Amino acid sequence: MTGQRGTRRPGRVLTAVLCAVTAAGLYGCSDPGPREPSPTPTPSPATTPPSTTAPAPSTTAPAPAGRSPLTGLPTRPAPVVAVKIDNVPAARPHTGLGAADLVYVEQVEGGVTRLLAVYSSRLPELTGPVRSARESDISLLAPFGEPVLAYSGAQTALNPLLNAAPLHLVTETTAPGAFRRSPDRAAPHNLYVRPERALATDPSPENAQDIGFRFGSAPPGGTPVDTSTVRFPAARYTFTWSAADHAWRVAMDGREARATDSGPLTPETVVVQRVTIRPSDFQDRFGAVSPYTETTGSGTALVLRDGRSYEARWSRPTPDAGTTFTTPDGAPLAFAPGQTWVVLAPRG
Structure with a gap:
């Protein structure tokens, strides 16, 4: 990689790029297990008390001035800094994930997953381990x-x-000054980025903008749940409602997920x-097929907030459009203000 910035092109070129049939893969790190559909919510026997988090003022319009659209x-x-993060067991615990506005979970080779952490409101001192x-x-x-x-590199064909x-x-x-290697971990799980320094390399950063999410009070209905589990071929995520935190505690492959700094x-x-x-x-170089996750189009989703689950539909009509989430009857489905995890799970 020699250039830092992708050339700005009209939307038609971006669309062509996004539709190109190309993929990159560097590491397949785990033996795949059986493929199972997900998620599996576990009903809670008691009704969860209402949220004490102050809702955003609107669920149908972008976040107003003074509030983050993320x-x-x-x-x-x-502005926004996105970091591609390793997520095999050797890469845990992570650093900096607690400060992310948004975390995406993506499947890669071998059925394991990686994370794409998006930062804007807060920048941790370090985040990682960083991967491809x-x-x-x-x-x-x-x-x-x-x-x-910010990422560690890519397959030559993807560059x-x-x-x-x-x-x-x-x-x-x-940007070698934006990264550091940890002496406490073996490569390739020892590369960390300083998000503030990574951002400083961009001479004209753009502030975070509307990506389709809406925040506010919960919709009526929903099903009380204690836990919900999502399975990939070789990875498992469980989200357990914590009334004390008024948030979901994350477990990966049966173990509580923690950040070293938070x-x-x-x-x-x-x-x-x-x-x-x-x-x-x-x-990839080991012969494993690199999967491609399609996030343009439409489909179903499960939204977990305030100790309840809500069936939803998602829609993203074009590659440069944001993703909207609605109730089955078409009303906007608001998220709880705060950090959101989006698990890009295989359709059942």
């Missing part, structure tokens, strides 16, 4: 405008697509977005 919470306008980008990241980040993307995308690319090669991971909203995950035409 969290619905009061904040000053700030995938073709799916280009489409996933398109609604954010031209964010910084032209990354360079052509509306992303400010930051790697250890292009403790347990506790998103206020979890979205299980059921998507098509198809094989690409490319393989």
Whole structure:
């Protein structure tokens, strides 16, 4: 990788890039287990008390001035830094995830997952471990405008697509001062990025913008739940409602997920977005097929907030559009203000 910024192109070029049949893969890190549909919510025997979090004032319009379009919470306008994060057991516990506005869970080779953490409201001192980008990241980040993307590298065939995308690319090669290697972990699970330094490499950063999410009070109905589990071929996520935190505690592969700098991971909203995950035409260096996660289109979802689950529909009609979530009758479905995790789960 020699260039830091993908060339800004008209929307038709971006659409062509997003539709290209190319993928990248560097590591397949785990033996795959049986594929199972997900999620599996567990009903709670008691009704959860109403949220004490102050809702955003509207569920049908973008966040007003003074509130983040990514969290619905009061904040000053700030640009976006996205970081591709390793998530095999050797990469845990993570650093910096508690400060993310938004965390995406994506399937990669071998049925394991990686995370794409999006920062704007707060920038942690360090985040990681940082790993390689995938073709799916280009489409996933398109609604954010031209964010910084920090990652460890990519397959050679993917580099032209990354360079052509509306992303400010930051790697250890292009910005060595933004990264550090931890002496406490073995490579490749020891690379961390300083988000503030990564952002400083962008001469014209764009502030966070509306990506389709809405925040506010919960819709009527829903099903009380204690836990909900999402399964990938070789990874498992369980979200357990914590009334004390008024948030969901995250477990990965049966163990509580924690950040080294902030403790347990506790998103206020979890979205299980059921998507098509198809094989690409490319393989990683070990021969494993690189999957492609399709996030343009429409489908069903499960939204977890305030100790309840809500069946939903998601829609993203074009590659540069945001993703909207609605109730089955078409009303906007508001998220709880705070951190959101979006689990891009395989359709059942």
